[in-house]
Amino acid sequence: MGRPPCCDKFEVKKGPWTPEEDIILVSYIQEHGPGNWKAIPTNSGLSRCSKSCRLRWTNYLRPGIKRGSFTDQEENLIIHLQALLGNRWAAIASYLPERTDNDIKNYWNTHMKKKLRRMENEALQEGTGFSNYQPIAKGQWERRLQTDINMAKQALQEALSMEKPRFLYESKPSCSSHSSSTPPSSTTYASSTENISRLLENWTRKTPKNSSKSIQHSVNDLVNVGTDSTSSDGTITSVPNNNMVSPETGLFQVDSKPSLEERFPLSLIETWLFDENCGGGNTVLDLSLDDASHELF
DNA sequence: AAAATCAGCAACCGCCAACGG
DNA sequence: TCCGTTGGCGGTTGCTGATTT
Numbered sequence: 316m317g318r319p320p321c322c323d324k325f326e327v328k329k330g331p332w333t334p335e336e337d338i339i340l341v342s343y344i345q346e347h348g349p350g351n352w353k354a355i356p357t358n359s360g361l362s363r364c365s366k367s368c369r370l371r372w373t374n375y376l377r378p379g380i381k382r383g384s385f386t387d388q389e390e391n392l393i394i395h396l397q398a399l400l401g402n403r404w405a406a407i408a409s410y411l412p413e414r415t416d417n418d419i420k421n422y423w424n425t426h427m428k429k430k431l432r433r434m435e436n437e438a439l440q441e442g443t444g445f446s447n448y449q450p451i452a453k454g455q456w457e458r459r460l461q462t463d464i465n466m467a468k469q470a471l472q473e474a475l476s477m478e479k480p481r482f483l484y485e486s487k488p489s490c491s492s493h494s495s496s497t498p499p500s501s502t503t504y505a506s507s508t509e510n511i512s513r514l515l516e517n518w519t520r521k522t523p524k525n526s527s528k529s530i531q532h533s534v535n536d537l538v539n540v541g542t543d544s545t546s547s548d549g550t551i552t553s554v555p556n557n558n559m560v561s562p563e564t565g566l567f568q569v570d571s572k573p574s575l576e577e578r579f580p581l582s583l584i585e586t587w588l589f590d591e592n593c594g595g596g597n598t599v600l601d602l603s604l605d606d607a608s609h610e611l612f
Numbered sequence: 613a614a615a616a617t618c619a620g621c622a623a624c625c626g627c628c629a630a631c632g633g
Numbered sequence: 634t635c636c637g638t639t640g641g642c643g644g645t646t647g648c649t650g651a652t653t654t
Contacts, residue, residue, distance in 0.1 A: 416643085
């Protein structure tokens with residue numbers, strides 16, 4: 316007998332979220348803050364399970380999420396991090412503040428795998444220097460083990476020094492901060508009335524097609540009022556606005572993931588991660604993890 | 613123009629770990 | 634210490650739009 320599913324109630328709705336549900340969820344979270352997911356369906360009136368609410372929020376509605384295609388820099392970073400960490404998407408996502416783990420995972424499973432496979436095939440056909448490329452999965456468990464060792468070392472060091480965690484393997488603030496028993500004070504969350512009315516206004520204006528995407532933009536408008544910039548391909552990029560409810564300032568502070576460079580000076584390993592010139596796979600394997608871990612301490 | 617196939621991505625599922633009573 | 638609950642994570646599925654035949 317397996318464990319019963321978290322949401323086996325009959326009335327729990329599944330499938331794609333409707334704009335109405337998004338509004339309810341965003342409104343509720345604006346008022347009460349994220350966290351305590353179990354209570355959200357009951358208190359907000361949503362016929363969704365808590366898990367679904369949390370996923371919808373973290374993967375789609377959370378402010379500061381960048382949508383659209385990945386930049387070359389992001390792509391390189393993902394390649395490097397995947398080589399280093401394996402398929403630990405949440406850890407990788409912590410280095411890409413505007414991307415969700417689900418986004419990165421999807422991107423990897425569609426674009427990157429294909430790309431790497433193509434590169435490998437080309438190399439095999441041409442017999443180029445890329446031929447010593449090794450599939451990422453190869454030796455992955457060793458890297459993972461090494462990573463775990465590093466994490467343990469770091470935890471020990473932190474425990475001894477009583478310092479706050481440093482840059483690497485820092486858990487996503489969005490979630491861990493709520494594991495504590497004290498939810499963010501409601502005063503932390505700016506008054507949402509204006510934003511919600513704005514959202515509804517935008518929604519009714521944009522609904523003709525009843526497209527969930529246009530609604531999504533409206534929801535993004537809500538959480539990033541006045542901060543979106545539309546790129547040439549039509550995707551919306553959320554830009555923090557310090558005057559409004561930005562991740563850096565008030566409202567959704569707990570969910571923000573400040574840019575790495577803002578938080579910490581670049582170490583050797585980070586320099587490596589961000590170095591676009593070292594893409595191509597070999598460098599990943601050339602870098603000794605031991606060297607990297609020494610650099611951490 | 614219609615059917616078949618492919619690609620992208622949102623959402624679900626199941627496992628695991630942390631936490632609290 | 635045990636056990637139930639909750640949240641987080643990674644793998645996978647399935648829907649939808651785009652492209653090809």
